[in-house]
Structures are given as C-alpha cells and as structure tokens.
Amino acid sequence: xxxxSFEVIAQCSATRARAGLLHTPHGTIETPAFMPVGTQxxxxxxxxxxxxxxxxxxxxxxxxxxxxLRPGHVQIRRLGGLHRFMSWPHAILxxxxxxxxFSLSGLRKITDEGVVFQSHLDGDLHRxxxxxxxxxQLAFGSDILMVLDECPEYPVSHEYARESMQRTVRWAHxxxxxxxxxxxxxxxxxxxxxxxxxxxxxDLRRSCAQALVExxxxxxxxxxxxxxxxxxxSLEVVEATEDILPRDRPRYAMGVGMPAELPEYVARGVDMxxxxxxxxxxxxxxxxxxxxxxxxxxxxxKDDAGPLDEHCRCYTCITYSRAYLRHLFLAGEIxxxxxxxxxxxxxxLDIMRExxxxxxxxxxxxxxxxxxxxxxxxx
RNA sequence: UCCUCAGUAGCUCAAUGGUAGAGCAUUCGGCUGUUAACCGAAGGGUUGUAGGUUCGAGUCCUACCUGAGGAG
Numbered sequence: 001x002x003x004x005s006f007e008v009i010a011q012c013s014a015t016r017a018r019a020g021l022l023h024t025p026h027g028t029i030e031t032p033a034f035m036p037v038g039t040q041x042x043x044x045x046x047x048x049x050x051x052x053x054x055x056x057x058x059x060x061x062x063x064x065x066x067x068x069l070r071p072g073h074v075q076i077r078r079l080g081g082l083h084r085f086m087s088w089p090h091a092i093l094x095x096x097x098x099x100x101x102f103s104l105s106g107l108r109k110i111t112d113e114g115v116v117f118q119s120h121l122d123g124d125l126h127r128x129x130x131x132x133x134x135x136x137q138l139a140f141g142s143d144i145l146m147v148l149d150e151c152p153e154y155p156v157s158h159e160y161a162r163e164s165m166q167r168t169v170r171w172a173h174x175x176x177x178x179x180x181x182x183x184x185x186x187x188x189x190x191x192x193x194x195x196x197x198x199x200x201x202x203d204l205r206r207s208c209a210q211a212l213v214e215x216x217x218x219x220x221x222x223x224x225x226x227x228x229x230x231x232x233x234s235l236e237v238v239e240a241t242e243d244i245l246p247r248d249r250p251r252y253a254m255g256v257g258m259p260a261e262l263p264e265y266v267a268r269g270v271d272m273x274x275x276x277x278x279x280x281x282x283x284x285x286x287x288x289x290x291x292x293x294x295x296x297x298x299x300x301x302k303d304d305a306g307p308l309d310e311h312c313r314c315y316t317c318i319t320y321s322r323a324y325l326r327h328l329f330l331a332g333e334i335x336x337x338x339x340x341x342x343x344x345x346x347x348x349l350d351i352m353r354e355x356x357x358x359x360x361x362x363x364x365x366x367x368x369x370x371x372x373x374x375x376x377x378x379x
Numbered sequence: 380u381c382c383u384c385a386g387u388a389g390c391u392c393a394a395u396g397g398u399a400g401a402g403c404a405u406u407c408g409g410c411u412g413u414u415a416a417c418c419g420a421a422g423g424g425u426u427g428u429a430g431g432u433u434c435g436a437g438u439c440c441u442a443c444c445u446g447a448g449g450a451g
Contacts, residue, residue: 035412037413039412039413040413044413044416066413096412099412099413100414102412103412103413103414121414146412151412195412225412227411234411252412254412255411256412258411261411273412274411274412275412276410276411276413276415277410277411280411280417281411283415284410284415284417286410295407295408297406297407298406299405299406299407330404332416333416334416
C-alpha cells in the first residue's frame with residue numbers, strides 16, 4: 001500500500017503541465033500546489049485559520065532543523081505530533097535540513113555520514129544523518145518527509161557537484177531503507193521524497209534522477225534551485241530530468257519561485273512548489289499583485305487611496321488602501337506583516353488555482369502566453 | 380541682573396587644534412526548500428552669529444543670539 005497516492009486527472013497536450021490529486025493521511029491536495037513555508041511550525045504573521053479557511057491552504061511546509069532545535073522532536077511527539085502541536089488539520093511536508101546545509105554553510109560540516117550543525121541558537125553541536133532525520137520527521141508525524149540532502153552553493157565545479165550529488169544519492173538510499181524498516185516496525189502512512197541534486201549540470205541531474213528512481217519513491221523533489229544561478233538555468237535544470245522522473249508520481253520543485261515563474265515550472269512537469277518569497281517579501285515591503293510587484297514603502301503610494309490589487313479578493317485588498325499599508329509598514333506595525341502576508345499568499349494561491357483551471361480546461365498553452373505577456377509588461 | 384552648562388545632518392549625539400562621523404528618520408534597491416518584522420545603497424552640514432589667535436578652529440579667546448539649570 002503506497003504511503004500516499006497521486007492521480008493525474010488532466011494533462012496539457014502541449015506542455016508537461018498536469019493537474020492531479022495528492023492523497024495524504026491529512027487530506028487531498030489539488031495539484032499543482034503551492035505550499036506556504038511555516039519553518040517554525042507557523043507561517044509568520046498568519047493563523048492556521050487564515051491559512052486553512054481564508055486562503056484554502058491544504059499543505060504546509062515546516063522545517064526539521066529548526067523544529068529539532070526548538071522545541072525538539074521529542075517534545076513535539078509528546079504533545080501529539082506536529083499537526084496537533086500547531087493545530088493544523090491538513091497535510092504537512094517537512095524539509096530535512098538539507099537547505100540549512102546551504103543557508104547555514106558557516107555553521108556546519110559535511111561528512112559521508114551526515115552533517116554536523118553548530119546550532120545558530122546556542123552553538124551546541126548536532127549530528128544529522130539520513131536515518132536520524134527520518135526519525136525526527138516521523139516523530140513530527142509529517143505526511144511527507146524529505147530525505148537529508150546536500151544543497152550545494154552556486155557555482156561549484158562539476159567534480160564537486162558530482163561528489164556531492166553521489167553523497168546525496170547514498171543518503172537517499174540509506175534514508176529510504178531506514179524508513180522501510182520503521183514502517184515495518186510501526187505501520188504508519190507517510191511518504192519519503194528523495195531529492196535530485198547535481199548543481200546546474202544536466203548530466204549530473206540526469207544520473208541523479210536515474211539513481212533515485214530505483215528507490216520507487218512516492219514522489220520526487222528537485223532541489224538545489226534558486227541558490228544564485230541565472231533565472232533561465234533553474235528552468236533548464238528542471239527540464240533535464242522531466243522524462244526520467246516517473247510521471248505517475250508528484251514532482252516537487254523546492255524553494256521556487258517568483259510569481260511569473262510558477263507557471264513555467266508547472267509547464268515543465270512540476271506539481272508542488274514552496275517558497276518563502278510571498279511571506280518574507282511581504283514583511284519586507286514587496287507585494288505581489290496581478291499587475292506586478294508593488295514596493296509599498298515607495299513614496300509614490302503616499303497618497304494612493306486605491307486598493308493594493310483591484311483584482312484581488314483578499315481581506316487586505318477589499319479593506320485597505322495602499323496609503324494605509326504604506327503607513328503601517330513605515331510605522332513598523334505588526335498588523336502590516338499580517339495584512340501583507342495575507343495578500344501575498346492569496347496572490348500565490350490564486351496563481352496556482354488559475355494554473356490548475358487552465359490545465360483542467362485544456363487551455364494551458366494559451367494561459368502561458370497570456371501570463372508571459374503580462375509579466376513582460378510588469379517589468 | 381549675575382553665574383554655570385549646552386548650541387554640529389530632519390532628530391538624538393560623536394569628533395587629543397590636523398580630511399566633520401554614527402544611530403534613527405528620509406529616498407531607493409535587494410530578498411527564492413526562512414539564522415531574515417531583515418540586509419544594502421544614496422541624499423542630507425557656511426558646526427548658532429560676528430570677530431580674533433593659529434600654518435591650520437567644531438575644538439582656544441571675545442562679544443552677541445537662543446535654550447536649560449542655579450543665584451538674587
């Protein structure tokens with residue numbers, strides 16, 4: 001019995017875009033899906049009610065490294081698992097800490113056995129192995145677990161990228177075996193996704209994907225994107241493995257992207273994405289609208305009594321003016337972060353719904369043309 | 380009326396007699412599996428006024444102006 005199941009219900013005739021249903025122990029997710037990032041068991045600025053009821057979010061991301069350090073997986077398990085702990089009834093995907101190999105590069109050491117992190121909170125050393133990260137995520141009760149991987153910086157040499165990719169593949173095999181043993185001990189329904197790496201080298205990407213397909217995983221992730229490489233490269237890297245990753249399994253492009261890029265990833269066969277941009281940029285004053293980005297702190301919005309996005313139905317847009325949002329931002333008011341995050345996530349989720357609708361109505365190529373033109377205009 | 384202290388960027392303040400700076404504010408960027416309500420850049424000065432000493436004065440001297448405190 002598969003840990004989670006995925007059904008493709010519509011396929012674009014011209015591109016690799018497809019619409020599907022991802023069934024998890026905590027509900028079904030319509031794909032393509034965008035997963036808001038809730039690193040520390042919260043999407044900064046929003047409540048679970050905002051996410052589930054207002055925005056219609058059905059799957060969230062959380063982070064193994066951060067929750068392991070605080071409050072700790074044992075504590076979370078004691079409190080009934082991550083879903084109960086954070087009062088989130090829908091699905092949760094936990095990242096393994098592989099991204100922290102990249103983002104905390106000054107605080108970790110990679111060996112063949114795993115990664116030793118020096119806590120950014122108190123300096124304590126913590127060893128993460130492929131097996132231990134599976135166990136931590138099982139303690140969380142995540143619906144989708146991610147294999148520990150190494151997310152290399154950009155650029156790296158082909159030699160280092162190969163060595164790093166092979167290590168990630170070995171870790172994926174170890175994690176997978178460990179996961180199977182755990183399920184045999186205690187039958188539970190979870191999925192474990194391995195992660196394709198190989199920096200920006202198509203040959204490494206392809207051999208990585210081929211090696212991971214042997215695992216017969218319930219889904220596959222594409223990692224190592226948006227680490228500083230030129231924009232078009234990220235899309236090429238995703239294309240490189242599209243024909244290798246099984247089409248009857250969900251594909252997850254990790255850590256992407258800008259609003260205009262979402263349809264591009266979907267066109268290349270991606271079913272799931274996550275990104276901190278809508279939430280982080282919201283707090284930092286960058287708001288995404290149907291007509292491009294609005295940097296709300298700019299003086300041009302000082303007297304702008306109009307809504308942030310006239311086409312948006314979110315609470316922020318139907319209630320407040322740009323001038324008021326700018327005031328809240330400049331005043332450093334907490335409510336600004338709430339309203340801005342609320343809107344940006346609405347925008348991302350609306351884009352995903354448009355994408356899905358276009359695929360279902362067999363009009364994805366036309367949709368792509370339209371959004372590409374619109375995004376050229378916005379720039 | 381006298382005494383003391385203080386006047387430097389929009390604000391709060393630095394600067395042994397030797398190239399006037401910082402924080403905040405302002406303006407503008409950036410942010411991609413969150414070490415991020417964060418990070419960066421730029422603009423902004425007759426150093427209260429007028430004299431003097433000095434090679435050189437925000438700094439020392441004199442007078443005046445303004446403010447705070449004290450004495451009467």
